[in-house]
Amino acid sequence: MARTPLPMKPTGWFQVAWSAEIAVGAVHRMTYFGTEMIAWRSSAGRVTVMDAYCEHLGAHLGFGGTVDGEILRCPFHGWEWNQQGRNVCVPYEKHPNRGRRIRTYPVAEHSESVFIWFDEHRREPYFDVAEVLTGFDDDKSAADYYPAFGHTHLFRPGLEIHPQYVQENGVDFAHFTYVHDTPLVPEFTRHDFDAPVSYVDFTIAFDDVPAEEINSGVQAINSGIGVAATKSWGMIDNRTLTSVTPVDETTSDIRFTVWIGRKPGDDSPTPTSRALRNAAGVIEQFENDLHIWAHQRYSDPPALSPKEFEGFTAIRRWATQFYPDDFDATAAARADLTR
Ligand code: FES
Numbered sequence: 001m002a003r004t005p006l007p008m009k010p011t012g013w014f015q016v017a018w019s020a021e022i023a024v025g026a027v028h029r030m031t032y033f034g035t036e037m038i039a040w041r042s043s044a045g046r047v048t049v050m051d052a053y054c055e056h057l058g059a060h061l062g063f064g065g066t067v068d069g070e071i072l073r074c075p076f077h078g079w080e081w082n083q084q085g086r087n088v089c090v091p092y093e094k095h096p097n098r099g100r101r102i103r104t105y106p107v108a109e110h111s112e113s114v115f116i117w118f119d120e121h122r123r124e125p126y127f128d129v130a131e132v133l134t135g136f137d138d139d140k141s142a143a144d145y146y147p148a149f150g151h152t153h154l155f156r157p158g159l160e161i162h163p164q165y166v167q168e169n170g171v172d173f174a175h176f177t178y179v180h181d182t183p184l185v186p187e188f189t190r191h192d193f194d195a196p197v198s199y200v201d202f203t204i205a206f207d208d209v210p211a212e213e214i215n216s217g218v219q220a221i222n223s224g225i226g227v228a229a230t231k232s233w234g235m236i237d238n239r240t241l242t243s244v245t246p247v248d249e250t251t252s253d254i255r256f257t258v259w260i261g262r263k264p265g266d267d268s269p270t271p272t273s274r275a276l277r278n279a280a281g282v283i284e285q286f287e288n289d290l291h292i293w294a295h296q297r298y299s300d301p302p303a304l305s306p307k308e309f310e311g312f313t314a315i316r317r318w319a320t321q322f323y324p325d326d327f328d329a330t331a332a333a334r335a336d337l338t339r
């Protein structure tokens with residue numbers, strides 16, 4: 001076991017559920033960033049994520065809390081809390097307790113997923129989480145893909161994986177041969193790590209077939225450190241969403257969602273068996289990565305080859321913006337080795 005020396009409370013957007021897991025009226029319990037939270041969906045369909053404990057006398061709102069229209073009612077004494085975490089009713093008093101507030105987290109919901117913005121300093125979100133089906137520069141929409149949740153998704157809770165390990169995959173050309181058992185050679189055409197949302201594009205070549213002949217590739221949009229969307233184009237038409245959400249100081253929940261392009265003219269509500277087979281292949285490849293990440297020990301400074309130096313240096317520099325200002329990854333990794 002190798003606990004990560006990297007900070008497990010990075011700033012950014014993180015997936016905390018799939019949308020379908022939180023029905024209207026449902027109160028969903030979860031733990032992220034060492035904090036017990038609940039997510040509930042109002043009658044109008046809006047998801048609120050907040051700390052789990054009632055500010056009155058501390059009942060856990062995920063055990064018996066009820067959604068009533070646009071508010072959440074505590075099971076203990078009936079106090080009502082709104083979507084901003086404000087108390088709006090104390091049923092046996094004339095006035096609510098205006099001073100108390102339950103901590104809420106900014107929520108984004110799209111791509112069949114619910115995301116929260118987490119920041120230790122409670123700053124407001126300063127970038128967006130890209131939509132998987134409409135966020136790439138093309139005319140595709142959700143109608144062009146089979147739905148994913150319930151068919152082509154993978155949930156692996158509680159693995160010793162830091163979000164950065166997954167992002168580093170985006171510059172790691174050498175692992176394809178070994179982890180994915182393919183002679184594929186990615187030819188990177190874009191490495192853009194200038195902003196919190198970064199972009200990696202590559203075209204696919206094989207040892208004996210150049211990229212021009214295959215005319216296929218992958219584009220990735222990394223919305224901060226916790227969420228990565230990909231689009232495969234050319235021979236393959238699929239989209240993926242990889243999410244790594246820290247649970248505590250050692251583990252993360254991993255969610256991987258695959259959308260397969262629809263067969264033209266097929267509007268069935270579920271993927272075809274061929275689409276399911278394709279997605280199973282994509283998920284299997286992802287599990288090969290997971291198997292490495294879940295047992296890897298973060299290496300800093302790493303022993304990079306000359307060809308790897310630029311990409312890894314760029315992505316690691318990019319990652320530091322999501323960590324505390326004084327965080328020194330090399331020192332942390334070294335301290336970890338001597339522990
Ligand atoms: S503890 Fe929630 S209303 Fe009393």
Ligand SMILES: [Fe+2]
Pocket residue numbers: 169175179180289
């Ligand atoms: Fe990989």
